[in-house]
Each structure stands twice: as structure tokens, then as C-alpha cells.
Amino acid sequence: MKGLVFDIRSFSVHDGPGIRTTVFLKGCPLQCHWCHNPESRLMETTTVSRTHKLGEACVELSENIGKLMSVEEVIGRVAADAPFFEESGGGLTISGGEPLMQAVFTKELLEEAQARGIATAVDTSGFASRESIEMVLPHTRLFLYDLKLADTARHLHYTGKPNALILDNLRWLSAHEATLIIRIPLVEGITDTEENLSGLRTILASLKGVIRIDLLPYHHTARHKYDRMSMYFPLEGMNAYDRNKAEHIKSTFLHLAPIVSVDG
Numbered sequence: 216m217k218g219l220v221f222d223i224r225s226f227s228v229h230d231g232p233g234i235r236t237t238v239f240l241k242g243c244p245l246q247c248h249w250c251h252n253p254e255s256r257l258m259e260t261t262t263v264s265r266t267h268k269l270g271e272a273c274v275e276l277s278e279n280i281g282k283l284m285s286v287e288e289v290i291g292r293v294a295a296d297a298p299f300f301e302e303s304g305g306g307l308t309i310s311g312g313e314p315l316m317q318a319v320f321t322k323e324l325l326e327e328a329q330a331r332g333i334a335t336a337v338d339t340s341g342f343a344s345r346e347s348i349e350m351v352l353p354h355t356r357l358f359l360y361d362l363k364l365a366d367t368a369r370h371l372h373y374t375g376k377p378n379a380l381i382l383d384n385l386r387w388l389s390a391h392e393a394t395l396i397i398r399i400p401l402v403e404g405i406t407d408t409e410e411n412l413s414g415l416r417t418i419l420a421s422l423k424g425v426i427r428i429d430l431l432p433y434h435h436t437a438r439h440k441y442d443r444m445s446m447y448f449p450l451e452g453m454n455a456y457d458r459n460k461a462e463h464i465k466s467t468f469l470h471l472a473p474i475v476s477v478d479g
Contacts, residue, residue, distance in 0.1 A: 219283055221239050229429075231305070236296045259281065262277050262279050263278055286327055307325075313339060319350070338398075341360055362397050398431055401431060426472060427476070430475070433450070
């Protein structure tokens, strides 16, 4: 069994408890205006060019993003970090893109990690079939779950998809005793409006199993990726999110989870 992987990142501290190795899979059904991994969207290997300076000369280089890897190859990379997992309470997180677009591969990665005693987590947008979620749930109890916009029309406008499926899956996971870390992007004038934040708080108040809420202020460090891939950048000109404003918003979520953080 092989899956399409675009990155494997060791020593991650923002993708679940402890020190983790995060495996990023290609393919995403959403097109969020603030997406930090636009290279993850297509379920195929893509080629991008970049300019490399050698003294006074500029050399055009090409780079393939996305590689077919077997379960054994991926888990071999992950298992090399096992000593750090044991000391920190970390493990494997499968992210993307949307890892549940490759649900069978994700399930097999989780299953093999469990067999080796490695803790597991899935970072998901929630826009996936119930069958996919049911497939992976026996092999991880921890989900890092993105929650962006409460209103379905605004969700459709800013991500390309409505949110009914996402909310249904979130409630289903909560009812089936999953452990949830909720991740909310803070984007000026889009996700940080009082109407949206109030709607998100109402959704969260109805859930069980939420152990943490991470507020993720928008930043534009991924801007260069859009240039390299000749992609339109929807938030051109938007500044990085104000830290003080993020801290104030954090205070309005403190009653909804044992831990609420800015930046994750």
C-alpha cells in the first residue's frame, strides 16, 4: 500500500501532545483563503520551479512536491524518532492537506504505528465521509479538528465547501468518545467577527471530549509558496494577526476547554 506524501516533519511541537513526527499527505477538498499549504491541494505530484542564486548567476531549478511512499517507508522514518516520543509523551500525527482523502493509507499508517507502541493523532478539516472517519477511529482516539466558520454560506465562500458535513462529523466524534483538540484560525474580518466567534462557542459548548482549543493567528509566511506555484493569493496585503487581539479572543473561550492557547 502506498500513499502520496509531501512532507515528513520531525520534532513538531504544535501537532498534538509532546514531540511529534507529522506526516503530511497530499490532497485537500477545501480551498481556504488563508491556506498555509497550497502545495497540498492536488492529489498528484506537482512540479514547481525556484530560482537559486550562484554568485551573479541565477539558476532555475525544479522540485517535485509529492512522493509515493509505502507504509513501511513512512513508519520507518517515524520510528526513528521513537526515543523522543517516549520522553515527551509525543507520537505520530497524520496531517495534510486532508489525510482522510487517503483514508485507507491513513488507517494503515495508524495501525502500524499502534503495533509499534507509537501514540497516534489525525489532523483533519472534518470534510470527509463518515466511512473514512469510522475507518480510522479504532486506530486513534485523538483528532486535531479544524473549526473555521459557523455560518455555512460564509464557509462555502471562504473555503469552497459548506460546513454541514464538518459539523456532523465533529458531533459524531464527540458522541463516540474521541479526544478533540479544536483548532480555530484567526483571520481579520473573516473568522474573528463576533458573530462567527459566538457561533463557534455555541458549537463547542455542545461537545464532549474537547481537551484543548488552539487559536491560530493568521500569518503570511506561506506567501512565497503561492508565487512559486503561480497560484492566486486571496489575502494579498493582509497583515499578520494582532497578538493582543488574539489574547482577548482567547479569554472568551477559556470556559470551553481545560487548555486554550494562542498559536497552539
